Amino acid sequence: MKKIALLILAIAMLPLASASPIHEWERNVTYRNITLHAPAVAEGSNGYVGVVMDINVTMMNGSGNVFVVTSPLTQLDMQGSARLAVDVAGMVTGRDVGEYDFLFQVESDAPVVGGPSAGGIMTMGAICLLMNLEPRDDMIMTGMINPDGSIGPVGGILPKGEAAAEAGMHYFLIPKGQSIEYQTVAERSGPFVFYHKVPVNVTQELYDNYGLIVKEVEDINEALAYFTNYSFKEETSTMPVITADYYQDIMKPLAEHVVQEANESYERAHFSFERTYIPTGYPWNNPRGRVSNSLSTAKDALDDAELALDNAFYYYSISKAFQSKINSLFVIHACQYYNGTDIETIYHNVSAAVSDAMQAAAETPINGLVSLQCVGAAQQRACDAERHLNTSARDPLDRLYDLSYAMERSGTVYWWLNLSTHFNESYEINETGISGLAEKYYDYAQSIVSYADILSEETGYSRQFVTNAYESLNDAQSNKETLSAASLFDSLEAIANANLAIEMIGASGDMLQDKMNRSDQMASYAIQRARNTSIEPILAVSYYEFGKSFELQDVVSTLTYYKYAYMIANMLYLSRGYQPKELQKTEAVLSEGDGNAHTF
Template sequence: ARTSNGLVGVTSTITVTVQNGTGCSGKVFVETLPLTQIDMQGSARLAVMVAGTLTGIDISNYDFFFVIQTSSPIIGGPSAGAVMTIATIAALEGWQLDNRTMITGMIDPDGSIGPVGGIPEKIEAAYSVGATRFLFPKGQGVMYKTVTETKNIGGIIQIVQKRVPINISEYAMNNFGIEAVEVADINEALLYFTGHTFETQVSNETITTSNYTTSMEPLALHLINDANNSYATAKSLFENTKSDIPNSFPFYYRNQINDMLDNAQTSLEKARDSYEKKLFYSSTSSAFQSLINSRFVQYASNYFNTDDRGNYLDNLFNTVESFVSNQSEKAKDATIRGMTSLQCVGAAQKRAFDAEDYLKNAQQDYQKRDYLNALYKLAFAFERSKSVGWWLNMSSTFEDLGQVNNSVLDDVAHRYLDLAIQANTYSSIILQEMGESSSLLSGVGDLIDDAGNEIEEYPASSLFASLEALAKANLALELVDGAKQDKLDKTRESAATAISESRSLGIEPILAVSYFEFAQTLENGSTTDAIVYYRYAQMIAGALHFMVSPPVQKQSRFEGIPPINPPQHNSFVASLPFDLKWVYAAATLLVVMLIVGAAVIAREKRFKKEFPPEMWMPRSMEEYYRKH
């Protein structure tokens, strides 16, 4: 808690009740004494989601009640997220929690424990209630404290402030006799609280199978040839018309068009290089960008070379609009039969909507007389519409296993849209609370709007828009401390495992494999972008898995709670004769038991007096179930 004297550690009692039965549907209720900030409610929802993911339990069959009591006047901050998740898992599994262990840490959507502030103050608070072990986020083992020193130099008072490093583990042991342990994720923290851990699956399967390669290779080669021909046409046209293109202040149009021609060539070379490395989706992506740039150069060269530019633009708009409309109708009317066509139709519809958006933006630029930008967006809309056909044709190259029920698709699309909305809201609130921001959230709102607009008529397209929004919203929070190598490795492995699990059910996750492959090519350029595409691949494979097979409860392994590492022996005790050491130890143990016993009894009495059992499930919740 923040006071007028600075940060002060405060302990809270969190009671989690899980109810299963008629009327339960994954609802999360939070009741606090005293008030709570909105991020506490978001932490509770995220705790439930992470608990469901880690245990494999379908949380939609349960309702969750969080009752939080603390001496702080207002409960806030995300640092209770980790303990709420642990308590939720323990409630679902029926495990006992070690009441000598305490934890602070934000919960990330992938189960990682994120950074928090005020760790030294929280250790002191943990000591005040008898904790012997304190868990805190990995990477925060050293913190800095500002120390003020006053020096008298020749009668002149000099005040100097400097930052002094504090080793958290040493600080906790030396000052309070508490073992402070860094933990990376919830699974690791569970071991210290319950003695249980969940098996982490590792995929050794090849991601790009021969079936995938056989389907993607011809498309990649076709697009390279198409891009090569388009570039040659654009280059010839530009060379023949560049003298007609203005290139003086303030309109250096010729230079801009020439730059786009160079970009087309660069993208074409990348497409060829990826093809040689058998990264076929990455090759198609680079070829697609080359096609856009070459088409723009052709449009721009023709525009400046014609006598009636207004008429040229009108005809071009009509041509592109007709093509976009025709391709959009094909995508919207496409039939979804199985899991393969679901992915291909969803991808085709998403690209059709992209093309329509670019066409609208081109019309707006035209109204503003920004003709060069209008021409680029027309080129993008045309090439994006061409890609609709690629995806619709691709479904025929894979076996379309797993019948897709419309009601199931509709339910899953709504479920992931709700998750995306919650994730976007939660990440925005927590980042604001932390004084941070993330560029990953910038386009999430538009994706959610698109998903909401499309969900009734085009649930496949809506589903993939929601999955992309969910991936980015979650990562906005997870990457607040930077895109590090361990996060990249973990995200890559999670995506590979999700793809492997989908294949075990007879599903070929084409889209997931495509984005996984694309992420591989981004690792040396942008770690953040690579993580985004790995997570998107994981989300897609997971959604397909969910549609075919409901969640299955995962098996845990009991190892026992690790013993607390004892502090160094007191020199006085070490100097005693062997026989007297036993007497000293017995006497000390008796005193400790009396003190701890008295403290526990007093705390239990006080807790039951201030927080009787009838408060553990809020009265409003009892009334809710009586009415429902």
């Protein structure tokens, strides 16, 4: 009872919380407003039916907020679509959307089925407001917006088109490749009912029945031309990315040095393996077989590294040599273990190396945008080494492999730290500036990763990209306070994976090749644009080259590294401020169902 009385007395002595006072102020606000229409599907008594939503967009000077009001209420991804729409509008126009607030008011006669299909038209509205453009009022569009500006696939094209025609629209823009839609048809044969899908030419169907002209569009810039007769000049780079003399002069000697180290490490591993007894164990647990396989893997990676070096793929050569060194060191560590060296002794040696590498990465000063990349990459690799050092694998060989990886990864820290000394530094940046960039991109990464997660859950696509994005996001959060450069690049990788998670929804076949080509152009242009402002995007170039090496083998890996390259080069360019892009007059042509063409 006495304890309770003391507790009550203590609570009574606490100061009472009070609401903050009301603040009032005045500021000048400039508004722009536009209303566009978007087709959607709603659940009717006899299945899904098309409806037309009104999307009213208001832009005002502000601080980068995006608000969404829906009537009736819709599903959660509308907020994510609006946020992404504004971000893409900023990318396409070259305007800093952080200087504005956007309000999207979405109204429909019926609750629409969830899905991001209004993302494209939301982006169109934001672009028109940023550029003060008047869009056509007899055109409607469906399609999700991808982070790279492309228009992603959606469902319900036919009922959406029917609703658009009934609302008086003359033109209907749909995502590329969706002119054919499949409908389920039931056929009865005696007492049995069979269901099968039949293709429907949406373009012909809507034109024949309603006179609605349907046009596929690949990206938001193409759609802008149809809506406004204006578009932005296509951004392409004609300059080589990985053949600049100074890049070869610096990266080639490093690649030669690392390949030589890998050769020497392999020879030591082969020598040790031939002279060490390693038990064969059992078919399901064969230590000698596993170590032998690692020796073969080391040799294969070494051969790839030498071939890449001969063909001037220097970063790829270094990466393959690194993989060879990991496997060779694992063989050496395994031989030491079976010759009587305990794992704790090996751990002690690796731990000291990792600790030294982490200290070097944390203490190396960052003076500009070149050293920001090199030190940031070094910090990321030091963290990677530390993670593998501290794994808790029970199997001795698993533990030895993690230790081998940690040791070799700690060595790559010094490669990156030394690289920055070979390039001319550009644009000073201090710790406050780095922390600000890290915070900015971390906040955006949180938003886009959450949105990608929602879309992935809804569609069943892209879970691996989402998983990768969350891993990078967690790393960014862990490093924010102590290793802000690493945190910045962790966030960029999280954004890149989230972008890919969104862009890969429904992608297959030729679409993958198109996406790879688009990502290639975006990355190479971003790299060239950074160079034009005297910033050498060495990390972006390295990732671009690594992605290029996978083009004929692994489209997904190529896309991933192209996206990394784009994100890094674009961040470097934007760190110097936004450069508004100029519009150009465009004559967009739509073909009717009967083959006639109209220019408008």
